[in-house]
Amino acid sequence: MKKNKAIFLDRDGVLNLPIVRNKKPYSPINNKQFKIYDAVKELNKFRQSYYLIVITNQPDIKTKKISLKTLKSFHNKINQKVKIDKFYVCMHTDKDKCKCRKPNIKFFLDAKKKYKINFKKSYFIGDRWKDMIAGNKIKCKNIFINKNYAETKKYVFKYDFICKDLKSAIKFIDY
Secondary structure, three states, X not given: OOOOOEEEEOOEOOOEOOEEEOOEEEOOXXXXXXXXXXXXXXXXXXXXXXXXXXXXXXXXXXXXXXXXXXXXXHHHXXXXXXXXXXXXXXXXXXXXXXXXXXXXXXXXXXXXXHHOOXXXXXXXXXXXXXXXXXXXXXXXXXXEEOOOOHHHHHOOOOOOEEEOOHHHHHXXXXX
């Protein structure tokens, strides 16, 4: 079967546990902090029908809080649970005003071109306002994992489904 749809995934808070301080999420910066959710392996059931693509903002690379080697080790650990077709990583900070940092959609457009993806048949699972706004821009089905972060109440965004974790998010995806 020829695939033309994707499940886009944010990383921190969706595939792995975020570090939460004062109700704000942060990326893990070492292997001890990096804990993958059990439900990640359930994404394997979609591999026949969907591309699995991670799109993540990781400014800690630029600010040197984390090395590329550590970032790659995190992604290798994810790939041990589920084979991800592509990791798109924005290493910029908000100040850089780049085109790849969510809620911008450069990486989504790159994936669309590379894999011939139909956004209307695709999903984006995220836990932050930037994820949902990016999903709104590409007009895919948005699944919002609501972690009640302090930041999300400040922004207006739309989602098609809301849930508490990846395990429940998966239930909204059509085979």
